[in-house]
Amino acid sequence: MLLNPAAEKFVVHWGEMGSRWGINRTVAQVHALLYISPKPLHAEEIATTLKVARSNVSTSLRELQAWGIVKVAHVLGDRRDHFETYTDVWELFQRIMDERKKREMDPTVALLRECLTPESPNSRTRGGQPDTLDDFTRHRLTELLAFFESMNAWYDQVRLIPTGALSAFFRMGHKLRKLLTPGSKPAGKTPTHGARP
Amino acid sequence: MLLNPAAEKFVVHWGEMGSRWGINRTVAQVHALLYISPKPLHAEEIATTLKVARSNVSTSLRELQAWGIVKVAHVLGDRRDHFETYTDVWELFQRIMDERKKREMDPTVALLRECLTPESPNSRTRGGQPDTLDDFTRHRLTELLAFFESMNAWYDQVRLIPTGALSAFFRMGHKLRKLLTPGSKPAGKTPTHGARP
């Protein structure tokens, strides 16, 4: 398959974006290609289009399936596996967020809790400097944990919104103000942080 | 400076998280260290604590300053530059989001617009296959653009909230339902996507 210039530009850019967010470039490119493809593609076709090795595509597809955003589609009369991705951007986004939360947020929360537990069983057994955090550090980590917990709670609520209504929700930004200031009280802090030095 | 085990665990973990999100591990570690440090640190102290080269710290600090989350603090009687980060997690978060939006979202939106412009001036001058996107691809890119624009608009509103009130906002998740369903009409789509194959 030969991509026209605009499509190619998009695929390349998406690969670039992926790598900036810790996603393998090829993985992102494969996903971009599937996203703009009118029909499911088989691995061979993806490989020739993106000009990468067949095996590389195989690995990337596997990765995308682990992320839950690509699935196999079989075509009658064709033995090969074909692949497609979700067409709904909001669903895609939600699935990616779910996965990143599970892989990165949850372990971080767990670690913060662990760091903040008052006393570990073996803290006295080993000599040297004190095992406990100083008050300042403890305070910082507590705040960080609270941050993640707020985010988690918020995200859990957002996840309850049907994907079909998500875009409406995010377009509703202008209602935020009323929601936040019931008595329309003026803001206590400066809304935007100052210019950088 | 010698970190106690819990603090060290946090710093290491934060470095790991950073690299998963496309942030240099050392950069993230330096930031973690400054975040939990009760006082501004100079580069030498950071280097010995993290056991990395002085020059590496220099680069990392420069990077963190470019992100707008670390600033220089001078200590009376000490010629060396000292560094500190913001203590408010919400402000930190906002600054990072601002920067990532500027670096990654905005260019993506620009590219999508470019891909979707009806006709580029030189589209007829070069031979070969058609320069225009097929309808399906065009539709997908339009939806993607709409997604980014919704997100942008929403984020612009959130940014107007004073950082001091942000945590309250994100803790307000449970009010989402009422906001979304004024007449408490049932959702049109399934709220959560099914189990993966």
Place this chain on the structure above:
DNA sequence: CGATAATTTCTGTAAAGACTGAAAGGTTCG
């Protein structure tokens, strides 16, 4: 205005990650 301290820049090296091509493992079809 040297001398000393502090910081940054630069270059080579080391480590990590991505990718390829070949081989192995499964499937489907005649």
Place this chain on the structure above:
DNA sequence: CGAACCTTTCAGTCTTTACAGAAATTATCG
């Protein structure tokens, strides 16, 4: 059941990125 086809795994290569140490630059002090 064997051949053709498709997919995955694996080992080695290549590319990219991160890093250390030296050299150069800048700032501060006597």
